Amino acid sequence: AQTVTQSQPEMSVQEAETVTLSCTYDTSESDYYLFWYKQPPSRQMILVIRQEAYKQQNATENRFSVNFQKAAKSFSLKISDSQLGDAAMYFCAYRTDMNRDDKIIFGKGTRLHILP
Amino acid sequence: DSGVTQTPKHLITATGQRVTLRCSPRSGDLSVYWYQQSLDQGLQFLIQYYNGEERAKGNILERFSAQQFPDLHSELNLSSLELGDSALYFCASSVGQPGTSEFFGPGTRLTVL
Numbered sequence: 001a002q003t004v005t006q007s008q009p010e011m012s013v014q015e016a017e018t019v020t021l022s023c024t025y026d027t028s029e030s031d032y033y034l035f036w037y038k039q040p041p042s043r044q045m046i047l048v049i050r051q052e053a054y055k056q057q058n059a060t061e062n063r064f065s066v067n068f069q070k071a072a073k074s075f076s077l078k079i080s081d082s083q084l085g086d087a088a089m090y091f092c093a094y095r096t097d098m099n100r101d102d103k104i105i106f107g108k109g110t111r112l113h114i115l116p
Numbered sequence: 117d118s119g120v121t122q123t124p125k126h127l128i129t130a131t132g133q134r135v136t137l138r139c140s141p142r143s144g145d146l147s148v149y150w151y152q153q154s155l156d157q158g159l160q161f162l163i164q165y166y167n168g169e170e171r172a173k174g175n176i177l178e179r180f181s182a183q184q185f186p187d188l189h190s191e192l193n194l195s196s197l198e199l200g201d202s203a204l205y206f207c208a209s210s211v212g213q214p215g216t217s218e219f220f221g222p223g224t225r226l227t228v229l
Contacts, residue, residue: 035217043204044118045159045220091158103149103172104218108158 002027004094006107013082014115020067021077021110023092033095034068034075035104040088048090051075079112087114119143120209120221128227134195137224141188141209147171148190149218150182151206159206165190166212197228 003026013019025034036048051059051068058066063080079086092107119142129135141148150162161174165184176182179197184190194201204225208218 033214037220042222043153043225044222045206045208046118047217047219050217103161103164103174104159105161106159 002029002032002094002096002105004092004105004107006090006092006110008110009108010111010113012113012115013079015082015084017082018078018080019082019112021079021090021092021112023075023077023107025073025075025092025094027073027094027096029096034066035093035095036064036066036075036077037091037093037106038086038088039091039109040085045091049077082114084114084116087112118219118221120207120219122205122207122221122224124224125222126225126227128229129197130229131197131199133197133228134193135197135226137192137194137205137207137226139190139192139207139209139221141190141207142219145209145211145219146188147210147212148184148188149208149210150176150190150192151208153204153206153223154200155203162192194226199228202226202228 005024032053034051038046049061065078067076089109091109094105121140123138146167149164151159153159162176164172182192204223206223207221210216210218
């Protein structure tokens with residue numbers, strides 16, 4: 001079974017600095033999808049970025065980028081120029097490419113604090 | 117706003133009771149997923165429906181059931197409620213094709229007293 005591990009329960013970063021959140025996963029599949037979701041205090045789940053495993057190029061979305069290392073099964077999220085609004089719980093997630101069982105598996109999350 | 121709607125936003129009930137949570141997916145989405153998030157926990161997948169049929173099942177208790185209706189809205193029924201069922205219940209929707217992103221509703225906060 002696939003698993004997703006986020007080894008950092010909490011992190012802090014100074015406003016305007018850069019922070020990297022770690023995520024590793026375990027799978028025997030070759031095709032899959034990876035996601036980072038943000039959950040602010042409102043508890044809404046917001047998709048931040050996604051990565052297709054077959055793509056070698058790392059995904060970027062404005063200040064958010066990933067470092068996808070397929071062989072190492074690592075999928076870290078880098079937030080540049082951190083802003084107060086980035087304070088949230090961040091979940092790394094995995095989705096299989098299997099058509100009949102495409103649920104998302106979530107890590108336990110990393111709580112990110114932004115220091116003014 | 118993700119386009120996924122959930123009602124009610126909050127629900128307070130007593131142990132032993134039964135409640136129904138409702139979800140309307142984004143326009144055009146055929147898949148609906150239900151997740152449970154207990155306090156300070158990650159999301160646990162409960163069940164998925166695609167175009168009216170159950171597609172995948174996670175750690176869903178026998179006391180819980182769900183269905184997706186012809187208009188694609190979905191309901192999650194929780195019965196014989198226990199204190200431990202208190203949680204945030206999310207519905208998400210997607211087109212339902214491999215790898216497509218899921219978009220989450222705002223959640224229903226269930227409190228069992």
